[in-house]
Structure formats: C-alpha cells, structure tokens
Amino acid sequence: DAGVTQSPTHLIKTRGQQVTLRCSPKSGHDTVSWYQQALGQGPQFIFQYYEEEERQRGNFPDRFSGHQFPNYSSELNVNALLLGDSALYLCASSRDRGDYGYTFGSGTRLTVV
Amino acid sequence: KNQVEQSPQSLIILEGKNCTLQCNYTVSPFSNLRWYKQDTGRGPVSLTIMTFSENTKSNGRYTATLDADTKQSSLHITASQLSDSASYICVVSAKVDSSYKLIFGSGTRLLVRP
Numbered sequence: 001d002a003g004v005t006q007s008p009t010h011l012i013k014t015r016g017q018q019v020t021l022r023c024s025p026k027s028g029h030d031t032v033s034w035y036q037q038a039l040g041q042g043p044q045f046i047f048q049y050y051e052e053e054e055r056q057r058g059n060f061p062d063r064f065s066g067h068q069f070p071n072y073s074s075e076l077n078v079n080a081l082l083l084g085d086s087a088l089y090l091c092a093s094s095r096d097r098g099d100y101g102y103t104f105g106s107g108t109r110l111t112v113v
Numbered sequence: 114k115n116q117v118e119q120s121p122q123s124l125i126i127l128e129g130k131n132c133t134l135q136c137n138y139t140v141s142p143f144s145n146l147r148w149y150k151q152d153t154g155r156g157p158v159s160l161t162i163m164t165f166s167e168n169t170k171s172n173g174r175y176t177a178t179l180d181a182d183t184k185q186s187s188l189h190i191t192a193s194q195l196s197d198s199a200s201y202i203c204v205v206s207a208k209v210d211s212s213y214k215l216i217f218g219s220g221t222r223l224l225v226r227p
Binding site: 109 | 149
C-alpha cells in the first residue's frame with residue numbers, strides 16, 4: 001500500500017521561472033493539502049483540495065496555485081519564483097477532508113537561485 | 114489567534130538519557146493534538162495523537178501527555194538513541210466548518226550524541 005508520493009524529490013529553478021510539483025495521495029485518500037516548510041521552521045499551510053476544488057487556503061499569494069485531478073492526485077504551481085520560495089514543499093493526504101490518518105509525503109526540496 | 118509554541122527550540126542530550134519537550138497552544142475549537150517526528154529533509158511522521166479526553170499516550174519510548182485545562186502537552190523520550198536525532202513538531206488540529214485545520218509549532222530540534 002503506497003503512501004503519499006511526491007515528485008520530483010529535488011529541484012533547482014531560477015528566479016522568475018515557474019515550477020510544478022506533483023503529489024499522489026495515499027490509497028483510499030481523496031483530500032490533498034500542501035505545505036511550505038522553510039529551513040528550521042514548521043510547515044505553513046498553502047491550500048487544500050477536495051473534489052477537485054480548492055477548499056481552504058493559507059496566507060500565500062496568488063502566485064501559488066493548484067489543481068486536483070479526478071484520480072485525487074494534485075499539482076502545486078508556483079509562478080514568478082522568488083529566492084524566498086526556496087523551501088521543502090510537503091503534500092499530505094487524508095479522507096473526506098478529515099484529519100484522521102493524515103499522512104505526509106517526503107517532500108520536494110525546491111531551491112531558487 | 115491560533116498558535117502553537119514549542120520549547121526548547123533545540124536540545125542536545127547524550128545517548129541513553131531521557132528528555133522532555135514542551136508544547137503550549139491556543140487553538141479553538143480543539144480537535145486533537147499530535148506529535149510528529151521529522152528527519153532532516155523528510156516529511157513528518159506521526160508519533161501520537163490525543164483527543165481532549167486523553168491525558169497520556171505512549172508509542173514505544175515516546176510518551177505524550179496532554180493537559181487540556183492548561184493547554185499544555187509534553188513529549189517524553191526515554192533512553193534516547195542516536196536515531197532519535199530529528200525535529201519534533203507539535204501540531205494541534207482545529208475543526209473548521211466541515212473540515213480541519215492543522216496548526217504547527219516550529220519544532221524542537223533534538224540532537225542525540227554518543
């Protein structure tokens with residue numbers, strides 16, 4: 001039974017570029033949440049997707065957008081990258097927007113140069 | 114404002130020693146409190162989850178306590194091992210409409226030395 005899968009594991013981008021990160025939820029889960037974690041800090045909530053719609057959003061600019069597909073997988077897109085976007089991006093999945101069985105992926109390390 | 118504060122920020126202990134990490138929260142409405150272990154560059158892994166009515170929960174050498182009246186929690190690690198070196202994050206879940214919102218602390222970075 002696969003857990004939460006994220007790709008790629010590492011990524012280097014240049015300022016101003018755009019990036020897409022991908023997440024496949026744990027089997028049986030239909031809700032995907034995305035987090036940004038700067039070095040030495042706790043994860044910060046970006047947004048949550050359920051039934052292919054954004055349901056909750058944290059305090060992040062519109063440069064951060066997402067999508068959820070019919071198979072429950074999700075993408076996080078960041079436009080016009082800034083140096084400050086360098087972080088570990090975590091995806092977590094759960095069922096029915098609940099918090100039971102909340103499972104994190106191993107993350108994508110994004111470095112903006 | 115919903116907040117989770119952890120102390121200390123970092124801790125160094127010798128292998129085999131015990132330690133206790135602290136978590137204070139102001140989160141409403143409270144659903145549950147979790148402790149996660151996060152190895153460097155990896156995703157958090159759940160250690161314990163406690164609801165309002167639970168005072169203590171153990172997972173091997175990890176024991177978490179919860180005092181819902183004072184809104185405090187602790188994570189006690191017994192007979193530490195080198196593999197315990199990681200960040201430990203306290204997370205409080207709040208029920209928001211028909212969903213939940215997880216509020217994260219900044220974590221305690223634990224280093225276990227031989």
